[in-house]
Amino acid sequence: MLYIKCPHCGMRPQIEFSYGGDASVKRPELNKEISDQEWDDFVYNRKSLRGKHLELWQHISGCRQWIKVERDTATHEIFKTFKADEEVA
Amino acid sequence: MSQDFRLDSVGLINRDIKLSFKFNGKKYFGYEGDTLASALLANGVHLVGRSFKYHRPRGFFGAGVDEPYAIVQLYRNNETEPNIKATEQELFEGLEARSVNCWPSVNFDIGAINNFLKIFLPAGFYYKTFMWPKSFWYRIYEPFIRKAAGLGVASIKHDKERYEHKYEYCDLLIAGSGPSGLSSAYAAAKNGAKVILAEDKPRFGGSLLTDDVNIGNQSGKDWAEGIIAELKTMPNVVVKNRSQIFGYYDHNMLVMSEKVSDHLPKTKKYHPNKRLWYIRAKEVLISSGSIERPIVFGNNDTPGVMLSSAAKEYLKVYGVLVGKNPLIFTNNDSGYETAIEFQKHGVKPVILDSRKNPESEIIDEAKSLGINIKNSYVVVAAQGYKKVKSADIASISDDKKQLGKIESITCDCICVSGFWTPSIHLASQSGNKTKFKEEIDAFVPGTSKQQETTLGAANGVFSLEETLKTSFQKGRELSKKITDNDKEVSIPNVVEKKSSKHDKFWCVPLPAGKNYKRFLDFQNDVAVSDIEIALREGYRSIEHVKRYTTLGMATDQGKTSNLNGLQLVSEIENKVVPAVGHTTFRPPYTPISIGAIVGREVGKHSKPTRKSPMHDWHEKNNAVFVDAGVWLRPRYYKRGNENLFEGSKREAKNVRTNVGVCDVTTLGKIDIKGPDAAEFLNRVYTNAWLKLPVGKARYGVMLREDGIVMDDGTTTRISENHYHMTTTTAQAANVLSHLEYYLQIVWPELNVNVVSTTEQWAGAAIAGPKSRDVLQKLFPNLDVSNEGLPFMGYMEGDLFGVKARIFRISFSGELAYEVNVQSDNGDFMWQKIMEVGEEFKIQPYGTEALSTLRIEMGHVAGSELDGRTIPYDNALEGLVSKKKDFIGKRSLQRVAFTADNRQRVVGVVPLDKKTSIPEGSHLVKDANAPLPNPKLGHISASCWSVEYDNPFSLAILKDGKNMIGEKLFVMSPLKNKVIPVEIVSSHYVDPKGERVRS
Structure with missing residues (x-):
């Protein structure tokens, strides 16, 4: 079980969180004409990375904030966590 | 029956409390502090089971967690539990146990015929044989295998025992209370670190309980007792016996199973049977010791053949002689310790040492005691069926290839020591890549992966002096990092007689003309010949060899067999052992009760039960309740005998x-507030929300980004910037997370707050x-x-x-x-x-x-x-705005979603107006079409229409829009029903919606 540092609450066990997928995916702007490919890339297409991955988690049984977690998908090492509005260096 | 093999006043058992127990229906006596194994051995019982494949007689091989044979079915307090190791089960008054894998009895077992058919049951036998003919699988092969397989029977009764889970945090978690665990715990505790010390056995001390060593001018055992006593008084230390750390998971979380009640006739009131500890540790010290390795020889599975360390433990801890005429077969000094113990208690052992001229203090001691030592000698084969009666022995050449003349020697047990295998399981589970240590012929942990350190024998260090030194040091060093204290602990002087060198010899060659079975894996009956077959048939990877032969796949996970298996593969393949590699270690280290894993989350405790404030009223008024998600809702209010x-x-x-x-x-309720609330709802729902006046409600549908309907409900504008949203009962939590996601991640510029008010x-x-x-x-x-x-x-x-x-x-x-x-x-x-x-x-x-x-x-x-339908499918396309953008809108342009013959909700009425339509049934055009009959749609919901007094259903039907008036068939193979039906509008009652506006 992972041990995740919520930037709002501190170190918390994984059971308090729910996973939210790739954090680098940006939703296309509203009312913008976009191609099928762009939309598919947003909705469906994800890279299944091995290694460093920036992902979203929600501290669902805690502060309910969505946070960003930089995690190694192979080793589960967590490098850093960020608030939702925090810039990822 | 008297305890003929029990010595007077030797051991750590409590002779004041005599316990009676039954094994295979026969009554015996033992003492408090015995295990079932030691008590049986005290009574001279060596035959405890039958082997898995050949049903060969099985005795005791070890004295603890590594035991491959002595697995019994336990009966306790009117319950039964399978897969219990007699070597771990502590004796209690009234204990009852039975042998497994034998019928009708352990003494006369029909399945033993397999032993004589063994040439027909080689490696891969099941794979090869039961593949053909295919139709035989269900009728003949599977029932046969199911009956023949298995080590015991799980109870089908509800388990009345309680199991607890506990979460704990500590600075140092120490696995094992042997010399290394004790000294590192002591040093860390002195520095004020929060320490948990776990020992799987009832007694603390590990090898110190049985090894002939001195620490600080006391016996190893006394020193261990002193340390434990002091640790127990320290508020920052938790010491736990009967507690097995069985899994090392991510981010330094380990799981430990504490046997709270297994040693008692009955669980105490308010106590659990077992307690599972989830421990998050800053540092983990693995001091899990080592397990003695067997030497492979003919018929080495005969009852009476056991590890020399086990024989020593039975003697020193339980005061039990495993034989009165012992033969010790060793390739290192450990066998001598066992022999000396026998000799000291009036039993004359014979030592066969594969080494030519070994020298050490302990060998000198053995010689001075007059023990018969035969150097460059090996056991070729054990003789005897249900118990060792004699051994065929021979001298062996220096290159270990040639046997001398076979001689027979009478003996009633053979104690084997093929040196020691570090217990690297936990280190390996943590992700540590192990490395092969040539001088001990075994794998040891490599570079630490997580915050873990392996010490002592588990790290391949067999010198007590070095173990104590490194463990004190490590305990002090790691705790200092955490607590910043640095108390000096003096390292006691150590007297140890045995050297930690061994002879690289693990398998006795077959004598000419003999075809003895030489077992590697004792529980799964994998012999040297099976590995040879696997390699001959082209299996190369050790993982494949394992699966093909089942080597190391039994419940003991190859604790005693893995390394010898690797040695054999490396020898045949002419590769070095590290090139062969070992199979992956996975949790659990030893079998763990399912009950302990589940904990208290059983039955009604598996999820919370939520009740509305009106629940009591419903109950008083004969409501029959139904589970609706986590809620209990009245299904109907029963009047008289109504169904x-x-x-x-x-x-x-x-x-x-x-x-x-x-x-x-x-119903889910979400309070939405903020100046941008209307804009937010406008983006969340498919319909328009900007112009909803205060004091008005509106029905809304929300989609996922893939265009599928997520939820529906009404939202009401309470005041200018305040809305009250309702969701379905089932989706309430998901909708809240969904809204939070868009507010926090996608559109943080919107000034809106949401909170659940359900x-x-x-x-x-x-x-x-x-x-x-x-x-x-x-x-x-x-x-x-x-x-x-x-x-x-x-x-x-x-x-x-x-x-x-x-x-x-x-x-x-x-x-x-x-x-x-x-x-x-x-x-x-x-x-x-x-x-x-x-x-x-x-x-x-x-x-x-x-x-x-x-x-x-x-x-x-x-x-x-249902997570598969879009607004059109639900006849909700009128609520989809063409003017504005919203979540999931772009997906609705997908080709499949705009197809002319798109599925759509319709009504379904049986032609006879009588037959109820089962939910989940399929709609087909032709009831007699050949299978697979093309499915046009499915029945999503059924009821008995009270308006028309006939059955009515909703269905999601392909091209539903153009199917109104069509006659189709509803098919339910499950309910064995074929019902002719007519497709009608889904709005069966009041299609114009006049009543709601009346």
């Missing part, structure tokens, strides 16, 4: 003719033609006329002194209102509704009537919004 069908029909009918009231507290409001839906009369009685001062409170209107009122919200919304399709009050007042509200409604013949209605009402109205719900 569900009759009761729900009565309730639904009463809504259509008079008035009913339904508890809708369980529990804050109690809700009652009052529905039926007379609902306005009821409402007027509840709120005599309000204008609730059709003009004063029109359809989708909202107002606030005073319900006999209680603040209430009134929504004119309808799920039943009748004129209806929903009244919300603060949860605390829910019961009060409900009683008032029943009170004022009495003159209008009000009746409560449950979820079954609720479903009936919505189905015949064609209102879609969870069974249509």
